[in-house]
Amino acid sequence: xxxxxxxxxxxLFVSAFAxxxxxxxxxxxxxxxxxxxxxxxxPIVVSQVWYKVGSSYEHGGITGVSHVLEHMMFKGTExxxxxxxxxxxxxxxxxxxxxxxxxxxxxxxxxxxxxxxVSFELEADRMRNLTLPAEEFAKEVEVVKEERRMxxxxxxxxxxxxxxxxxxxxxxxxRIPVIGWMSDLDAMQVEDLQAWYRKWYAPNNAxxxxxxxxxxxxxxxxxxxxxxxxxxxxxxxxxxxxxxxQRGIKRFVVKAPARxxxxxLGFKTPVIGKADxxxxxxxxxxxxxxxxxxxxxxxxRNLIRGTKNAAAVDAxxxxxxxxPGMLMLDATPVPGKDIAKIEAELLAEVERFKxxxxxxxxxxxxxxxxxxxxxxxxxxxxxxxxxxxRLETVGLDWRLADEYVDHLKAVTAEQxxxxxxxxxxxxxxxxxxxxxxxxDGVKQRRAAGGRHGK
Amino acid sequence: MESKFISKxxxxxxxxxxSGSLLAGPxxxxxxxxxxxxxxxxxxxxxxxxxxxxxxxxxxxxxGDNLGVxxxxxxLLTEGAGDWSANEISERLENVGSSLDTGSLRDMAWxxxxxxxEQHALNTTLDxxxxxxxxxxxxxxxxxxxxxxTLASLLQDEQSPGTTGKKRLYHxxxxxxxxxxxxxxxxxxxxxxxxxxxxxTYKRLYVARNALVAIVGAVDREQxxxxxxxxxxxxxxxxxxxxxxxxxxxxxxxxxxxEFPSTxxxxxxxxxxxxxxxxxxxxxYVGNHILGGxxxxxxxxxxxxxxxxxAYSVYSYFLLMRQPGLFQMxxxxxxxxxxxxxxxxxxxxxxxxxxxxxxxxxxxxKQNITGGFPLRISSNSKIVEYLAVIGFYNLPLDYLxxxxxxxxxxxxxxxxxxxxxxxxxxxxxxxxxxxKDEG
Numbered sequence: 001x002x003x004x005x006x007x008x009x010x011x012l013f014v015s016a017f018a019x020x021x022x023x024x025x026x027x028x029x030x031x032x033x034x035x036x037x038x039x040x041x042x043p044i045v046v047s048q049v050w051y052k053v054g055s056s057y058e059h060g061g062i063t064g065v066s067h068v069l070e071h072m073m074f075k076g077t078e079x080x081x082x083x084x085x086x087x088x089x090x091x092x093x094x095x096x097x098x099x100x101x102x103x104x105x106x107x108x109x110x111x112x113x114x115x116x117x118v119s120f121e122l123e124a125d126r127m128r129n130l131t132l133p134a135e136e137f138a139k140e141v142e143v144v145k146e147e148r149r150m151x152x153x154x155x156x157x158x159x160x161x162x163x164x165x166x167x168x169x170x171x172x173x174x175r176i177p178v179i180g181w182m183s184d185l186d187a188m189q190v191e192d193l194q195a196w197y198r199k200w201y202a203p204n205n206a207x208x209x210x211x212x213x214x215x216x217x218x219x220x221x222x223x224x225x226x227x228x229x230x231x232x233x234x235x236x237x238x239x240x241x242x243x244x245x246q247r248g249i250k251r252f253v254v255k256a257p258a259r260x261x262x263x264x265l266g267f268k269t270p271v272i273g274k275a276d277x278x279x280x281x282x283x284x285x286x287x288x289x290x291x292x293x294x295x296x297x298x299x300x301r302n303l304i305r306g307t308k309n310a311a312a313v314d315a316x317x318x319x320x321x322x323x324p325g326m327l328m329l330d331a332t333p334v335p336g337k338d339i340a341k342i343e344a345e346l347l348a349e350v351e352r353f354k355x356x357x358x359x360x361x362x363x364x365x366x367x368x369x370x371x372x373x374x375x376x377x378x379x380x381x382x383x384x385x386x387x388x389x390r391l392e393t394v395g396l397d398w399r400l401a402d403e404y405v406d407h408l409k410a411v412t413a414e415q416x417x418x419x420x421x422x423x424x425x426x427x428x429x430x431x432x433x434x435x436x437x438x439x440d441g442v443k444q445r446r447a448a449g450g451r452h453g454k
Numbered sequence: 455m456e457s458k459f460i461s462k463x464x465x466x467x468x469x470x471x472x473s474g475s476l477l478a479g480p481x482x483x484x485x486x487x488x489x490x491x492x493x494x495x496x497x498x499x500x501x502x503x504x505x506x507x508x509x510x511x512x513x514x515x516x517x518g519d520n521l522g523v524x525x526x527x528x529x530l531l532t533e534g535a536g537d538w539s540a541n542e543i544s545e546r547l548e549n550v551g552s553s554l555d556t557g558s559l560r561d562m563a564w565x566x567x568x569x570x571x572e573q574h575a576l577n578t579t580l581d582x583x584x585x586x587x588x589x590x591x592x593x594x595x596x597x598x599x600x601x602x603x604t605l606a607s608l609l610q611d612e613q614s615p616g617t618t619g620k621k622r623l624y625h626x627x628x629x630x631x632x633x634x635x636x637x638x639x640x641x642x643x644x645x646x647x648x649x650x651x652x653x654x655t656y657k658r659l660y661v662a663r664n665a666l667v668a669i670v671g672a673v674d675r676e677q678x679x680x681x682x683x684x685x686x687x688x689x690x691x692x693x694x695x696x697x698x699x700x701x702x703x704x705x706x707x708x709x710x711x712x713e714f715p716s717t718x719x720x721x722x723x724x725x726x727x728x729x730x731x732x733x734x735x736x737x738x739y740v741g742n743h744i745l746g747g748x749x750x751x752x753x754x755x756x757x758x759x760x761x762x763x764x765a766y767s768v769y770s771y772f773l774l775m776r777q778p779g780l781f782q783m784x785x786x787x788x789x790x791x792x793x794x795x796x797x798x799x800x801x802x803x804x805x806x807x808x809x810x811x812x813x814x815x816x817x818x819x820k821q822n823i824t825g826g827f828p829l830r831i832s833s834n835s836k837i838v839e840y841l842a843v844i845g846f847y848n849l850p851l852d853y854l855x856x857x858x859x860x861x862x863x864x865x866x867x868x869x870x871x872x873x874x875x876x877x878x879x880x881x882x883x884x885x886x887x888x889x890k891d892e893g
Contacts, residue, residue: 009557041500042832074750075592083760086750093825112828147766150786154615154716175465257715258494259609294553297546305540308599311606334602335609366550371549372570378501379833439613 023388023398025444026223029234031204034223035388035398038215039381044338045212046381047119048108049127050389053200056102056173056323057238060355065188067100068137068144073107074098074195075136075375077129085122092118100178103322104393110382111122111215116351117222123208124226127201137190147250148179156258160434163254164264168430172243172323195340200235207392211385220227243324250430258436264415265346266326268428269419272396273317281319283415284423286326289366290358290416291315291349293331296365299329301346302391309337322394327424353420358414366411374405479854481839482844483675483785484681489662493682494841494851495669498834504576504671505838506685507566508587511695512659513559515776520651522639527655528556528563533596536585540596546582550575554583558637562846566838571672580684580746583689587660588688593651604644611636615716616786619887623722626708626883627730629779631701647820658705662690668841670834691831701726701778704881706822712887719792719888720784720863725881727772727781730847734872738772738858742871743819745803745810746770746783754839757802758785770803776847789889796884804879810870824858 022038053064053421076082080283082259089096094111107121169175180188208227210219246268272281292299292315301312310331317327320327333340386397480496489492514524530613532554533540547554552569565586569579596807611617619637628634638644667682704725739747746754746769758768765785783803787795811819831837831854846854 044828045834090751090822093822095829110829138688142763143759143766146787149718150766156613180825259613294544294548296541296548303540308701335605368551377569427680438510
């Protein structure tokens with residue numbers, strides 16, 4: 001076995017050298033930022049266009065407009081009729097999709113590396129020349145309503161999450177669901193989309209991220225050719241919409257047909273760029289890993305394997321968003337167990353950070369996990385592009401993706417304790433409980449003959 | 455994060471193994487361990503990491519009368535093994551940044567790890583995986599905890615109209631065949647499972663001749679051989695699981711409605727499809743790509759979503775298994791539109807079975823499948839999954855290399871003929887889950 005291990009150690013050295021990442025950055029005159037990361041493992045390329053717009057840019061009455069616009073981006077320009085975009089990408093062997101979040105709307109294609117120009121030509125075209133036909137909008141907004149029914153209306157936990165956000169945040173636009181309220185979708189007009197498109201879809205409000213088997217200079221030249229002629233737009237400064245200080249615990253109950261209760265807790269927390277101390281968001285990241293960084297972490301160890309009250313439990317915090325959010329905890333019980341007990345256990349885990357320093361073993365384990373994850377992340381060009389695009393779009397620097405490991409490694413047990421004492425307090429807390437209602441009428445009815453299963 | 459389509463569904467729909475190749479696939483090396491496990495290996499020296507996936511013919515098709523026993527057995531592997539408790543196993547792996555996942559479906563059950571190739575990390579990971587496979591404890595306490603977790607998961611399924619419908623579809627299509635039940639089993643069956651049954655299931659199925667080891671990473675052939683021996687060397691040789699019973703064809707159409715307090719109706723249409731290695735596989739794959747396997751540009755998407763705005767997701771696919779998996783179509787739409795959407799779905803299928811593809815449709819499909827080949831083998835995680843499937847189903851090792859040629863050779867006549875012979879629109883199972891009153 002020794003021979004094996006010796007050789008493996010050598011491999012590490014050689015390979016680490018071989019995959020040294022190369023990131024290059026260039027800004028076109030019209031303001032479009034182009035970021036290229038070389039990855040020559042496979043003859044493919046991922047190309048992503050990120051716009052600085054999402055549900056947190058919206059206001060009451062037009063919620064969901066960013067996401068509906070994302071759907072309409074596939075509905076044609078003067079040059080390419082509705083549906084043509086997807087057909088061209090498919091015929092070139094590409095895969096494509098788009099996604100909308102609170103802080104961004106992004107479009108991507110993954111293709112063989114010699115087809116990058118196809119992606120650029122089409123993305124540049126729809127950045128400024130969307131036609132937004134009324135009849136296409138009328139159909140597509142119905143598709144989005146079906147999407148809302150599927151993702152939210154008929155999913156009791158998603159409904160709880162939506163109501164939780166709507167109630168926990170006061171002024172922050174993070175209270176707005178990305179998919180929009182149903183009544184706003186019902187009332188949406190194609191004119192709302194036209195205005196939204198003109199306002200945000202411009203080269204100076206976008207980032208183009210390319211990762212794959214490409215040469216940066218060639219990509220910059222190609223970007224100049226297709227995106228260079230586009231005109232910049234005057235983009236308004238966003239209003240701050242700062243969340244006021246919370247003054248006491250908030251509780252919500254959501255009643256929906258369901259089989260199982262569910263509890264969701266959130267403490268208001270700062271993010272990178274908006275914290276009192278620069279290390280605070282990293283300390284919160286560390287705290288969240290100590291709770292839920294794998295099945296040896298505290299939540300699984302104590303609530304699932306320990307008291308055995310919870311069947312599923314998670315902690316979630318993101319240091320990388322445009323506006324301050326929450327550190328969230330959620331859980332579902334083992335059948336028959338009391339959800340109130342689980343809530344108390346979750347809060348006890350939070351309290352423990354305030355009285356007891358996190359052990360050096362736990363800190364070391366998290367550090368080793370994120371170091372390994374940084375290596376594993378090189379296996380996906382898509383994920384590497386996501387990291388860069390997301391950071392740039394929330395107003396941070398893509399270099400943070402590489403510095404993240406060092407920042408997190410520097411967090412001390414005392415700092416974890418300090419952020420727990422400062423932010424994870426009852427006055428900052430919101431709690432939502434899903435209260436399961438009977439699922440009446442769940443019975444089977446046979447309408448025509450045939451054989452029965454078991 | 456909202457998304458234009460659903461990635462999970464797309465994965466299912468595309469059936470990633472069915473890809474085409476303009477370029478050559480990776481060169482696959484194969485051998486057997488001393489105790490008789492098959493190994494498939496591809497070197498990937500660029501990143502200092504390795505993926506090892508061990509797959510057993512131990513899915514729920516092997517449950518026998520104890521529905522859910524294979525799934526619970528698989529789950530319990532990592533909940534205590536050798537000298538280590540569940541917490542100790544997780545701690546060992548997470549201390550070195552590795553991950554260990556287990557899972558099971560109808561045909562297969564697996565355990566897979568991803569580790570850095572750095573010496574201490576790799577040693578720890580491989581030793582842990584070896585213990586998990588060869589010395590699981592199946593302690594009563596762990597069993598009870600995981601039983602409860604499974605029961606909780608089954609309750610979650612019951613509050614989902616989609617999962618409810620899909621489960622019912624399988625029951626109606628497969629009847630008494632072992633594919634009829636979801637791998638987790640049922641509430642009643644899971645409650646009744648005993649430790650004795652789990653230990654017996656483990657001894658019967660987790661043996662070397664029933665295993666396939668897939669390795670992709672920054673290790674050379676010698677290292678890979680040592681890894682395979684180390685990981686499965688502790689298993690008894692045993693025997694490969696026997697052949698599964700064949701799947702009876704449906705004699706007539708079945709229509710069933712399940713009343714559910716949801717705003718949408720989930721509609722599932724299906725029948726037994728084809729097994730891995732079926733001679734009609736290439737024409738059916740390319741044909742289905744056109745019908746409902748290519749996302750937004752498929753015929754179903756065009757008719758249901760693009761033209762009429764009836765659903766967010768609509769798809770069709772052939773699920774390939776040891777015995778014929780499902781040919782399935784599905785969509786979700788608000789209750790009042792359920793009948794209309796179902797009509798469009800079945801009309802589109804009927805028309806496609808009758809007419810077959812146009813020349814332009816066939817060309818576009820071939821371009822997409824063959825042009826997209828490099829994407830499908832672009833990461834270690836994708837390649838290790840290919841290896842697992844190629845090895846598990848005994849597909850030829852040049853499967854990927856040969857694929858493009860076979861896709862290119864498919865004709866419109868072959869597609870039409872295969873669909874007419876293999877897809878029977880008059881003998882489908884249709885399940886609708888939703889509120890009847892609004893429909």
